[in-house]
Amino acid sequence: MSTLKTEVAQARQAAYPIDEVNLNRWSPRSFLEKEVPETTLKSVLEAARWAPSAFNFQPWRFIVARTREERETFFPFINEFNRSWCEKAPVLVLIVSKKVSDKGDFVSHAFDTGSAWGLFALEATRQGLATHAMLGFDQAKAREILGVPEEYAIQALVALGYQGPKENLPDGMREREVPSPRLPIEEIAFQGSFGRPLK
Ligand SMILES: Cc1cc2nc3c(=O)[nH]c(=O)nc-3n(C[C@H](O)[C@H](O)[C@H](O)COP(=O)(O)O)c2cc1C
Structure with missing residues (x-):
């Protein structure tokens, strides 16, 4: 039995069999003003904790805003467009990464923290939540x-919460509230050397 979300089934087809959580995870902008239970949030962070990293350095750090007061602290560094929809999300998380290990080695902090965010997003989907990552914010101000x-x-910056109906979004954003497609495998995977088609 398919567990694909309706809007996902219309927009996304996997070319090869995969776990449907990979298709069901997408980035909506409509969020319900409904609290995420603390244990659910912890499960999402727990999944991120098990990401792989170079030397098991675990460079990821998550700054969570859950209370109204905490979220209001975040709002001033978020750009107007993102703020207009993410204000409703009950949880905002700033993801940062430690650039250098305790021994002074440079580590693959961005790559590894990207893995952690991926696991975070997939676990959120399994828990019935939606995520939407953002780069549209002032990093210096956030710091x-x-x-x-x-x-x-x-x-x-990531918005986390329960997906709301697209009807709650203003004109302009409502039409964009659909899961996006992907490049075909042939465009992203090569065989033997760069650009050589995968057989
Ligand atoms: C690092 C990162 C930054 C992003 N920044 C924004 C953003 O500032 N505003 C926004 O509306 N969406 C943003 N997105 C969402 C992407 O546009 C979205 O993930 C992409 O189109 C793929 O769609 P999907 O996540 O629904 O599969 C960002 C996503 C990532 C991973």
Whole structure:
């Protein structure tokens, strides 16, 4: 039995069999003003915790805003467009990564933290939640307001919560509230050397 979300089934078909959570995870902008239980949020963060990283350095850090007061601290560094929809999301998370290990080695902090965000997003989907990552915010302001030390790179801001109906969105955003397609495998995977078609 298919567990594909209706709007996903219309927009996304996997070319090869995969777990449907990969298709069901998408980035809506309509969120319900409904609290995420603390245990559910912890499950999402728990999944991120198990991401792989170089030397098991685990460079990812998550700054969570859940209360109204905490979220209002985030709003001033978010650009107008993103703020207009993410204000309703009950949880905002700034994801940052430690750039250098305790021994002073440069680590693959961005790559590894991207893995953690991927697991975070998939677990959120399994828990019935939606995620939407953002780069449209002022990183310097975020660093200053949230006290992020210089040795941490700012990676992305994420809205987390329960998906709302697209009808709740203003004109212009409503039409864009659809799951996006993907490039075919032939365009992203090569065989033997760069650009050589995968057999
Ligand atoms: C690092 C990152 C930054 C993004 N920044 C924004 C953003 O500032 N505003 C926005 O509306 N969507 C943003 N997105 C959402 C992407 O546009 C979206 O993930 C992409 O179109 C693929 O669609 P899907 O996530 O629904 O599969 C961002 C996504 C990522 C991963």
